[in-house]
Amino acid sequence: MSIGTTIKTIQDIMRKDAGVDGDAQRINQLVWMIFLKVFDAREEEYELLEDNYKSPIPEGLRWRNWAADAEGITGDALLDFVDNALFKTLKELRTKATDDHGRMIGKVFEDAYNYMKNGTLIRQVINKLNEVDFNKKEQKKQFSEIYEKILKDLQSAGNAGEYYTPRAVTKFIVDRVKPQLGEIVLDPACGTGGFLTAAIDYIRQHFQSADVPEIL
Structure with missing residues (x-):
């Protein structure tokens, strides 16, 4: 499945969620999810290269431990976890972290927000994202392709102040x-x-x- 098809599927899932209003909120929702997935992949590299690497993210909040399993937490339990555990803790890293990675995560989540209000739909979005492997070199361009796909949709809807160069x-x-x-x-x-x-x-x-x- 192409990245464009994957993103379209994710957008269609988000449209079913009463908490997400418009493409601008959809892209903001996707950003924090993609960030955590990509950071988790980078941490796999850090763990191989650094004998004493310690993640700034508490173990239970790392992507691999709550999002990677397609049959994992879902529904109201997932929504409660995201709103009251994940976001609360990661936002606090802005001031509590003692390393650069932790402070970066805190900065990313400082203005982030979980717009989705249906935990089952959140799980569906996460499972679609997990179909994309950002570790493969040939797929690294998908970072920009994901953003470009949504940005073009925003432009066509006439509600974006950003412009995509073909x-x-x-x-x-x-x-x-x-x-x-x-x-x-x-x-x-x-x-x-x-x-x-x-x-x-x-x-x-x-x-x-x-x-x-x-x-x-």
Whole structure:
């Protein structure tokens, strides 16, 4: 299933929830879910690389322990968990965390909000997100693709103040600029990272792989 189809399915699920009003709230709802899923994947890497790695997230609140199991907590129990345990604790990390990762999580959740009011629908959204594996290199572009898909929907509805530059346009411009190894690429109006991604692709295509550092 393509990422576009997955996001459309998630949007359709969210439309059934009385607490979510419009695409802007749907994208905000998705952001914190995707963040926790991606951070959990990164923590798997940290655990392999660092012998004494300790997660800033309490064990029971880590994505792997409450969201990863498709048959896990759902319904009213899930809604209560998200509103009264997950959000409450992660928001407190803004001031209580003693490490950079913890403070970052607290900052992300400082203005985050769980708009969904149906725990069964929350579980359905989570299970669809779990079909996307952000650990695979070829799927890392899906970060921007997810945002671009929702952003295009927002624009078509006429209720967004952000603008999406089509992939063909970013590729054309980067091909004309011809970025070189060692140069700094700046996208001052970076939204989905389309220009930066196109620049990375250009460099990887035009230079020997041994000369290109691991970028992402």
